[in-house]
Amino acid sequence: MLSILIPTYNYDCLGLVEELHRQAQTLLFPIEILVADDGSKEELKRNNRKINKLSNCMFIELKENVGRARIRNFLSEKANYDILLFIDSDAGLISNDFLQNYVSAIQNNEVICGGLLYDRPLPSPVFSLRYYYGICAEERSAKERNLCPYAQFSSFSFLIRKKTFREILFDESFSGYGHEDTAFGIELEKRGIKVKHIDNPLYHLGLEKNEDFLFKTETGIETLYRFSDKLTEYVRLLQAYNKVRKYKLQKLVAFLFRKTRGLLKRNILSLHPNMKAFAFYKLGYLCNIK
Structure with a gap:
């Protein structure tokens, strides 16, 4: 009935799989876990590789890196069951009823998103930017997420019927970092496929160090720029960028960004990064691309 699909890259997810496997044993229908x-x-x-020793579990090794979109599409091809649960490998279980909560919610829905949380306290100062940004921008209750269900779609943890997923697939032209899940949410809305958000979160454990996360953010903004025509209505940064362009302030913002970039980096890489400074950094970086 249920295929749990976990893409992973340079992350030890044995503990996550073992806990999912333990929960699966308590359910009265077949479950497989493919990593x-x-x-x-x-x-x-x-x-x-120890995942292969668990019943109904498989660890599949790709010879080369194919990217976040293609590997999820690949997993859907390998899945044997009609309901797919995608989970990122750097997730941590919170509830003992995690699997049951998802399966109960799928009965009258096509797509379910469970949400995410960040464990407290901050594990180390070297992760402060990713940690505080995650709490500020990504932690949302189901009530909040259901106000804009498609824009709030996240591939971190979601349940979907295989038939529905195979009709859409992740857009593999998003070969760089970021926003393939934004594009997937847009396709769901275009096709009138209902997305339901529930409070069934996982911890996001795989925090990047500050410098690494800033680099990934810049890479994600470059991806955003390339696909701006598709994503404008769904991404706040693009909406802010378009307002700047409307009032012909793009060159000014880019100039201010270049002049203050060092000061901004000093702040956002500190123990207590200012999220408004980070927001301006991202807007300035986007304006400077042009």
Whole structure:
């Protein structure tokens, strides 16, 4: 009935799979867990290979990195059951009823998103930017997410019927970092497929160090710029960018960004990053691309 699909890259997800496997044993229908490794380093695959020792679990190793969109599409091809549960490998279970909560919610819905949380307290100062940004921008109750269900779609954890997923698939032209899930949410809305958000969160455990997260953010903004025509209505940063362009302030914002970039980085890479400074950094970076 249920295929749990976990793409992973350079992350040890054995503990997550073991806990999902334990919960699966309590349910009265067949479940498989498929983990696909997207070309990770050898030392980071060794422990994950133990997944193959668990019943109805498989660790699949790809020879090269194919990207976040393609690996999810690949997993859907390998799935044997009609309901797919996608989970990112850097997730941590919170509820003992996580699987049951999802399965109960799918009865009258096509797509379910469970949400995410960040464990308290901050584990280390080197993760402060990713941690505080996640709390500020990503932690949302189901009530909040259901106000804009498609814009709030996240591939971090979602349940979907296989037939529906295979009709859409993730857009593999999003080969860089970021926003393939935004494009997927747009397709769901275009096709009139209902997205239901519930309070069934996972912890997001795989925090990047501050410098690494800033680099990924810049890469994501470059992806956003390339696909801006598709994503404008769904991404706040693009909406802000379009307002700047409307009032012909793009060059001014880009100039101010270049002049203050060092000061902004000093703040946002500190123990207590200012999220407004981070927001301006992202807007300035986007304006500066042009």
